[in-house]
Every structure is written in structure tokens, then in C-alpha cells.
Amino acid sequence: xxxxxxxxxxxxxDLLDATRRAAADALGTLDxxxxxxxxxxxxxxxHAPEPLPEHGAGADSALAAFRERWExxxxxxxxxxxxxxxxxxxxxxxxxxxxxxAAHDQNSNSSLDGAGQDLERETVGWLRDLLHLGPQHTxxxxxxxxxxxxxxxxxxxxxxxxxxGVSPADDGAGALxxxxxxxxxxxxxxxxxxxxxxxxxxxxxxxxxLPGREAVDPAALDRALADTPGPAVVVTNAGTxxxxxxxxxxxxxxxxxxxxxxxxxxxxxxxxxxxxxxxxHLVDGLDAADSLCVDLHKWLNVPYxxxxxxxxRRDLQARVFQxxxxxxxPLGDHPDLVHLTPENSHRLRALAAWFTLRAYGRQGHREIxxxxxxxxxxxxxxxxxxxxxxxxxxxxxxxxxxxxxEAPTPxxxxxxxxxxxxxxxxTPTRYGGIxxxxxxxxxWRTTPADxxxxxxxxCGAAKEIA
Ligand SMILES: *Cc1c(COP(=O)(O)O)cnc(C)c1O
Numbered sequence: 001x002x003x004x005x006x007x008x009x010x011x012x013x014d015l016l017d018a019t020r021r022a023a024a025d026a027l028g029t030l031d032x033x034x035x036x037x038x039x040x041x042x043x044x045x046x047h048a049p050e051p052l053p054e055h056g057a058g059a060d061s062a063l064a065a066f067r068e069r070w071e072x073x074x075x076x077x078x079x080x081x082x083x084x085x086x087x088x089x090x091x092x093x094x095x096x097x098x099x100x101x102a103a104h105d106q107n108s109n110s111s112l113d114g115a116g117q118d119l120e121r122e123t124v125g126w127l128r129d130l131l132h133l134g135p136q137h138t139x140x141x142x143x144x145x146x147x148x149x150x151x152x153x154x155x156x157x158x159x160x161x162x163x164x165g166v167s168p169a170d171d172g173a174g175a176l177x178x179x180x181x182x183x184x185x186x187x188x189x190x191x192x193x194x195x196x197x198x199x200x201x202x203x204x205x206x207x208x209x210l211p212g213r214e215a216v217d218p219a220a221l222d223r224a225l226a227d228t229p230g231p232a233v234v235v236t237n238a239g240t241x242x243x244x245x246x247x248x249x250x251x252x253x254x255x256x257x258x259x260x261x262x263x264x265x266x267x268x269x270x271x272x273x274x275x276x277x278x279x280x281h282l283v284d285g286l287d288a289a290d291s292l293c294v295d296l297h298k299w300l301n302v303p304y305x306x307x308x309x310x311x312x313r314r315d316l317q318a319r320v321f322q323x324x325x326x327x328x329x330p331l332g333d334h335p336d337l338v339h340l341t342p343e344n345s346h347r348l349r350a351l352a353a354w355f356t357l358r359a360y361g362r363q364g365h366r367e368i369x370x371x372x373x374x375x376x377x378x379x380x381x382x383x384x385x386x387x388x389x390x391x392x393x394x395x396x397x398x399x400x401x402x403x404x405x406e407a408p409t410p411x412x413x414x415x416x417x418x419x420x421x422x423x424x425x426x427t428p429t430r431y432g433g434i435x436x437x438x439x440x441x442x443x444w445r446t447t448p449a450d451x452x453x454x455x456x457x458x459c460g461a462a463k464e465i466a
Pocket of ligand 1: 145
């Protein structure tokens with residue numbers, strides 16, 4: 001064994017302790033550090049790549065180099081005022097689960113080795129319960145909502161084949177002929193998934209949304225389906241990233257009485273509305289989806305990367321993803337995870353979700369969701385009191401979409417974002433043709449005090465750039 005490596009093995013408990021202290025430092029200073037550090041390297045350091053060491057100096061030295069060169073440049077995205085994209089943090093229990101995932105380093109893709117698949121199955125059952133899904137839905141862990149959407153739409157593709165008497169898994173997507181995927185305001189990852197799946201970005205047919213909304217107009221969808229020859233795919237959106245708007249999931253599902261379509265629902269963060277009795281009506285009908293995307297690294301507050309793909313047709317899922325090999329054995333009723341997603345090797349990703357659900361339960365996670373919703377509402381109120389800013393949509397859930405009252409150009413909004421970036425991070429968008437900013441709440445740490453600090457920073461920045 002390499003000598004440095006052997007030394008590290010002998011000192012493993014000390015090294016883990018040093019790493020724990022570094023992590024505790026990073027988390028302990030979240031409030032004091034800029035939410036997003038300025039782009040320039042700190043004095044005396046450089047961003048230029050260093051050469052690969054011929055001989056390493058061990059984990060201590062790697063830790064010191066990381067802390068000096070890289071850590072100061074990392075954002076405080078684990079903290080309470082990182083409101084860009086839709087970004088969760090990691091609850092204490094989720095972080096513990098994630099560390100142990102790496103420590104045990106399981107490849108939990110096969111039932112031949114260990115209890116990983118059973119642990120994942122238990123976790124999926126808890127999530128189903130948390131989100132009010134029925135037992136017809138099986139679930140599989142994947143790396144994020146993009147992978148969940150891709151996997152769900154791959155199952156949809158095989159369903160189209162079943163309807164048309166062909167198998168895209170065997171004969172390719174070309175066997176289907178032209179495919180139509182109808183949606184009101186789909187996330188960008190839907191088009192990406194269609195590109196990956198050989199259905200093509202142009203198979204996406206935009207359906208009009210309700211006036212002033214991002215929710216699909218069910219009557220327009222009804223007409224679009226009537227104009228579609230043959231079976232189709234409908235993607236409903238439960239929580240859009242701009243304004244957290246929701247399609248009427250029940251109304252869309254009811255269209256199945258008249259039209260033949262696969263129903264895929266992208267509920268990456270919106271699914272968690274189910275935890276709040278005041279907002280659960282937004283996801284009424286979630287269970288009707290044939291395939292369903294739920295992100296966990298957003299509102300469940302587990303570390304990146306983690307999401308679940310739910311479906312009612314695991315048979316079709318296994319037809320798409322089966323990885324036949326002599327040593328992997330037959331599929332059976334409970335196919336090994338190696339047969340259910342694009343990946344073969346599969347880390348014990350479920351453990352972080354298992355930990356946080358076991359540690360805080362339904363009520364603990366309900367409190368996080370409800371506090372984030374209250375914080376979003378409070379930020380919306382505080383920003384709308386400033387005449388320099390205006391909201392572009394009501395705060396329906398956890399997203400505040402706003403812009404400058406005067407001359408909301410991308411350049412001015414970017415200046416505003418940067419002027420506020422030490423205290424709050426928000427991301428740019430365009431809503432109804434207007435350049436805008438959005439603040440999304442999904443972190444378990446965020447409190448009303450953070451909202452006041454974020455509002456002060458944004459209002460102060462608006463003044464500064466005026
Ligand atoms: C975040 C998000 C995605 C993509 O999720 P990743 O986890 O980044 O892959 C897809 N759909 C919606 C609605 C999202 O909010």
C-alpha cells in the first residue's frame with residue numbers, strides 16, 4: 001500500500017474527526033458568510049487549475065488545500081437566504097444519513113447483496129404516505145427531477161408503443177412515428193428529456209395557459225387532445241418555477257374519459273404542498289399520474305442529489321431499463337433496481353431521506369414546508385410595500401416573482417441581484433415577457449428574521465441602482 005494511504009488508514013478516526021470539524025465550521029458560519037461570494041479569488045490565491053500531484057501528502061493536506069483554495073468560493077447554499085432556483089438545504093439527520101451512505105459505500109442495485117433495496121422500499125413507502133399517493137405507485141430513487149422526468153417519459157414512450165403494437169425499447173423511438181407531448185408551462189428539463197429519449201424537443205406541443213397564469217387551460221387541452229391523432233402524452237405541472245402555479249390535476253385526469261393519453265406529472269417541489277392542509281388542494285389529483293416526478297434535494301431538505309420517480313406501470317419501466325446479464329438473474333415481480341433506471345450502479349441514496357423522515361416525521365417536515373410558505377408570503381408583502389419593486393404574480397406557495405417598477409431591464413436586474421448577493425441570492429427569469437427575479441423558499445433553516453434581512457437587502461439594492 002502507498003505509504004501516505006497506509007498512514008491515512010491508520011489515522012482514519014482522526015481524519016474523520018478533522019472532517020467533522022471542518023463541516024461544523026462551514027455550517028456554523030453560514031450566517032456570517034456572503035450568500036454568494038464575489039467572483040474574484042481571495043488575495044494570494046488563484047483559480048487556475050493546479051497540476052496533478054505525483055505523490056500526495058495525505059487527506060490532512062487535501063483538507064487544508066480545500067479549505068484554503070475552494071471553500072471560500074463556495075456559496076452558502078446550505079443556508080437560509082439562498083433563494084435562487086429552488087434549493088433546499090440538508091437537515092441534520094439528512095446530513096448524517098448522507099455521510100453514512102458514503103461510509104458504507106453500498107451498491108444497492110441488486111438483492112444479491114445487502115438490505116439496500118429493502119431500505120429504499122421502506123423509504124419510498126414513507127414518501128408515498130407523506131404525499132398521499134396510493135399503493136399502485138412504485139418508486140425508484142434517481143439523482144434529480146431531470147432524471148425522474150426522463151425516466152417517467154421513457155415509460156410513457158413504452159406505453160405509446162404498447163398502444164401502437166410496437167416496442168420502442170426494442171425497435172427504437174422511430175417505431176412510434178410522430179409523437180405529441182402536450183403541456184402548459186413545462187420545466188426546461190421536459191424538453192431535455194424528450195431530446196434524450198429520441199422523441200425530440202419538437203414533439204412538445206405548447207397548450208395555452210389560463211389568462212395571467214402558468215396553469216394549463218383544461219378546455220384548451222381538451223381541444224388539443226381532440227386534434228391529436230392517436231395516443232398522446234400529457235405533462236401536467238404541479239409547481240412551476242416562476243410562480244409556483246399548479247395545473248388543475250383532477251380536471252386534466254378527467255380528460256382521460258374522452259382521450260387516450262399517458263399522464264406524467266412534474267411535481268418536483270410542488271408535491272410538498274400536500275404536507276400543508278391549507279395548500280394540499282393544489283395537489284389534489286396528484287395520485288392520478290401514470291408517472292410522477294418528485295425532487296427530494298429541494299423541499300425534503302436532503303443533500304444533493306436525490307429525487308424519486310413514481311409510476312403505476314413498473315412492468316413498462318422494466319421493459320425499458322432491463323439490464324439482462326447472466327449474473328443478474330431473472331426480473332420477477334420485484335425487479336432489482338438495476339432494471340429500473342438508466343443507471344446500473346446505485347448508491348444508497350435513500351438513506352438521507354430515510355434519516356430525515358425517521359428523525360422528524362410527517363409533522364417535522366410539515367413545519368418546514370409551512371414556515372417556508374409563510375416566509376415567501378412575508379417577503380412578497382415586504383417587497384410590494386417598496387414603490388421601486390412590484391410583484392408579477394401572487395405568492396401562491398413558496399416562490400416570489402418580482403421586478404423593478406421602472407425600467408426592468410436584464411442589466412438593471414442583474415445589478416440589483418449583485419448588490420444584494422452578500423445577504424440574499426435570487427435568480428433571474430422572464431415572466432409574461434418581462435425580465436424578473438424570483439426568490440424560492442425551500443430551506444429548513446429560513447426564519448422571519450432571514451426574510452427581513454433579505455427584504456432589506458433587496459430594497460436597499462433597488463435604491464442603490466436607481
Ligand atoms: C428543479 C426542477 C426540475 C429539475 O430538477 P433537477 O433536480 O435540477 O434535475 C424539474 N422540474 C421542476 C418543476 C423543478 O422545479
